[in-house]
Amino acid sequence: xxxxxxxxxxxLGGPKPSPSPPDLHCRNRDVDLxxxxxxxxxxxxxxxxxxxxxxxxxxxxxxxREGVALENLARQGFTAYCPQVRRxxxxxxxxxxxxxxxxxxxxxxxxxPDKTVWRPILSTLGVRSLVRFGDDIAFLEDGFVExxxxxxxxxxxxxPEHPYAVGQDVxxxxxxxxxxxxxxxxxxxxxxxxxxxxxxxxxxxxxxxVKDVTSL
Numbered sequence: 001x002x003x004x005x006x007x008x009x010x011x012l013g014g015p016k017p018s019p020s021p022p023d024l025h026c027r028n029r030d031v032d033l034x035x036x037x038x039x040x041x042x043x044x045x046x047x048x049x050x051x052x053x054x055x056x057x058x059x060x061x062x063x064x065r066e067g068v069a070l071e072n073l074a075r076q077g078f079t080a081y082c083p084q085v086r087r088x089x090x091x092x093x094x095x096x097x098x099x100x101x102x103x104x105x106x107x108x109x110x111x112x113p114d115k116t117v118w119r120p121i122l123s124t125l126g127v128r129s130l131v132r133f134g135d136d137i138a139f140l141e142d143g144f145v146e147x148x149x150x151x152x153x154x155x156x157x158x159x160p161e162h163p164y165a166v167g168q169d170v171x172x173x174x175x176x177x178x179x180x181x182x183x184x185x186x187x188x189x190x191x192x193x194x195x196x197x198x199x200x201x202x203x204x205x206x207x208x209x210v211k212d213v214t215s216l
Contacts, residue, residue, distance in 0.1 A: 163210070166185065
C-alpha cells in the first residue's frame with residue numbers, strides 16, 4: 001500500500017481505478033508511518049477551504065532523488081513540493097536531527113490535466129513516474145498539500161507525536177481482527193496500540209500495529 005492509496009485521488013471522471021500502480025507500495029517502516037500521517041492529514045483538512053489555483057499531482061521519484069526531482073521540475077517552471085520531517089539519527093556515536101521526506105520516494109507538483117503540459121515531467125531528471133489513472137494523471141484531494149504546508153516550521157512539517165490518541169475509536173484494517181472497532185487504551189513504543197474491543201460479549205484488550213488501524 002502506497003501512502004496515497006489511502007488518500008483520495010481524483011481522476012477526470014468515470015469509474016475510479018486503483019490509485020496505486022503495482023510498483024507503488026510500502027517497502028519499509030518509514031513508509032508505513034507515512035501512510036498513517038496521510039490518514040491523519042486527511043482527517044484534518046477543511047474541505048470547505050478555497051481550492052488551489054492548480055491541482056496537485058503525485059510524482060514518484062527515484063530512490064533518494066526527491067531533491068533532484070524538485071530542482072529539475074523548478075527549472076522547467078513547475079511548482080513542486082516535497083514535505084519533510086525531522087528524523088533523529090545516530091552515526092559514529094553522534095546523534096543529530098536531519099530533514100527527511102515525509103513520503104520517501106514521492107513529491108507533489110502543480111499541473112493541469114493537459115497532456116502537453118505534464119508530459120515533460122516524465123522525462124525530468126530524478127522523476128520515475130506520475131501516479132495515473134490509465135493515461136490520465138490523478139490529482140490529490142483539494143487541501144491535502146496545503147494542510148501539510150500550514151504545519152511547516154523551519155522547513156519541517158510539525159505533526160503530533162502520534163496520529164492517534166487515547167480514547168479514540170478506531171477500526172482494525174488487517175490481521176485476525178480485520179473490520180472490528182475498538183477504543184485505544186494506550187500508546188506503546190514501536191508503533192503499537194493497546195485497543196479495547198467487544199468480542200463475544202466480552203471486553204478484550206489486544207495489541208495492534210499502528211499501520212493496522214484507521215480512524216473512524
